[in-house]
Amino acid sequence: MEMPAPDPAILAKKPRLIERLQAVLPADAVIHNDHETRAYECDALTAYKCPPLCAVLPASTEEVAAVLKICHQEGVPVVPRGSGTSLAGGALPTADSVILGVARLNDVLETDYDNRIIRVQSGRTNLSVSGAVEEEDFFYAPDPSSQLACAIAGNIAMNSGGAHCLKYGVTTNNLLGVTMVMMDGTVVKIGGAHLDAGGLDLLGVICGSEGQLGVVTEATLRILRKPEGARPVLMGFNSSEVAGACVADIIKAGVLPVAIEFMDRLCIRVTDEFSGAGYPDCDALLIVEVEGSDAEIDEQLGMILQIARKHDPVELREATSADEAARIWLGRKSAFGAVGRINDYMCLDGTIPVTELPYVLRRIGEMSEEFGLEVGNVFHAGDGNMHPLILFDANKPGDLETCEAFGAEILKLCVEVGGCLTGEHGVGIEKRDLMGAQYSDADIEAQLRVKDVFDPGWLLNPAKVFPLAVTEARRLGPPAAA
């Protein structure tokens, strides 16, 4: 992936910029030595690296505003960073940019159980939001795989999902308000503890804008009471087509499980070896989880198992204890790590209409032969959000390029059957150049105009989301007036 060449004029004013930033932040919050900025050279898309000009770690909305005001005046690009877990390169810097990390903004500001909300600073990690309300048996629903590490700021930027969004929705459905700093340093508050917007739904377009419209420093989130219980059932099938048909039948029957997860043979084998989950040896595996009291779970699982039996399963395993439930989830939850142990891999994120699952899986298999790279499939089947893992060897010349070309073909296939390029990871740099596969020039232009309104100088995370050629005139335009 190409990134814009750094602006020599910006590189030349590094000393002045550092001095100005040090004047508004504590000494240890401005990181500018070469050996230290290297810590911010990439996110979880580690194939691409570039140390930033410097990194700053403000600890309050006021400090964020002061930083942005300076960068705005100096015409310096800013790349916001949550915890750096983006798989799409959303927090990848350029050599002439300032990384604005929100790690020090990690307080809980308010918990309000009567109104079922929590207000947090945006650097707080996803799991620790649930942790803050756990004592009262509440939780925050969106649960991306990286939830132990990822920050709410990044969740909002990417509109993160998770395994349980079939029932609870994704970040945008659980976000009620934000405090956000605009690129010129203006602080705005949008939404709050009440529902919906009185005017245009600005919150809706900010969520998922990949840090290009503003820097969110505080968020009001919806919290929910935990269900009385949850229980997964594991189902093994002899083909992916049959597993896909079973998913469609469960949904059509009116049962809405909280999660339906799918793994193919490669992922079953690798995760089982890694975790000792005891998965059956078969072509496709589903984990279906339902929630409620014991009796409610029995009622729902009864219906689900009845449907599954019609699809000739090789195994149906219902958890009878918390321990067995944990073992069913163990392999799925360690899938990315387990695959990473055997190989370098690229994780894709396209979504397809669930009815197209069998066709898309078959086509991916065929393409795998053509490109000569193996693929494992693990994904959220209930909502069609696929995660093909393409295995490659980073040390073998040309392998990464082949892998990227293969990945692009898979994503184009997702769009072709009525789906999209990314379901929850975001576009970042990874899918930037494929935007034209999904959107017309007019569709993209409409999105660029939104950025023009929020960040007229195109300084916030400017080289992401849209093809570079399309944004060039805007990025290289005259810097916004001080």
Added chain:
Amino acid sequence: MLDTLPGEAEIADRIRAATGPLRIIGGGTRSIGVTDGAVLETSATAGVRLYEPGALTVVAGAGTSLDEIETLLASENQALPFEPPRLGNVLGKPGNSTIGGVVAANASGPRRIQVGACRDSLIGVRFVDGRGDVIKNGGRVMKNVTGYDLVKLLAGSYGTLGVLTEVAFKVLPAPASRATLRVTGLNVADAIRAMSAALGSPFEVNGAAHIPSGEGGQPETLMRIEGFAESVTYRLGRLTELLAPFEPVSTEEDPAAISQIWEQVRDVTPFADVEGDLWRLSVKPSDGAEVAARLPEAQLMFDWGGGLIWAIVPTGCDLRAAVQGIPGHATLMRASDDTKASLGVFHPDPAPLAAISTKLRSEFDPRGTLNPGLMG
């Protein structure tokens, strides 16, 4: 090249050729703003384009009637999750509501408290902007973070950013069984406490409303549970125990009676023939009692656990001034054109947000053609 949809090219032509303002009309049942201009109708876009029950997805032209879509979904035991209200009656604007109008108003009923608003079920849009360009965003899958989410921005934009031509929704299974629990005689503060307790329970309450003047003039606090039969019975029992401190608690299990109760909450029918101006407020539920205290002369109805308040106030009364300082927003839904002009239909945004909204409108509609002045 884009495929063209029925009626879309004509809408684009009308917009490009327009020399003055256009007034966008779906079914005309939710027109709350005051706008001038030549009428631009969306009826030619009508028609369901795709319905896949196994994928929980429906796609339809914006001019499709809401009735048609709900009937189609019901034939597969599915439904629009957010329970779109029919406000034609209470607004005095009878007609056949369109799905595009529902989206343009982000209209959401009682289930909003659990499954989200119209915008939360909306997964794709096509629209014609003020330049006459056809733009699509989102699609027909429920997880999609490709580019900016203009779907949300268009929901509730009342035609001021573009004329919707097609909308796509995530749908849900229709509930197999339902029950309603009723507490009578509570004051507003206690009613909101009771609803908060219910909504903060694990029993998946998906409707929570308070009608200060219900059956026989008695205050009624209503809570709804939906799902499979055994589960509904179980949760109804547990919820009755939980709400015991708020006695007397009774239960309603007759399906027709339950439908009638929640339709009146959804459509605000008790206020259809009540004189005065009608306002719609969205506040933090626990502020509901304070709103009631500030509006002693108002008739009120509460939904969303107390967070959505419908208020009838004397003609011309400035409700926003009365509730000033309480976070949230108030929309003037029904009043004379003079009152609407003097008080404003939509809640004024704080200056920095108003500036953003104004700039967004001028980017999408640079000539000010689409419902100009409607929202600000």
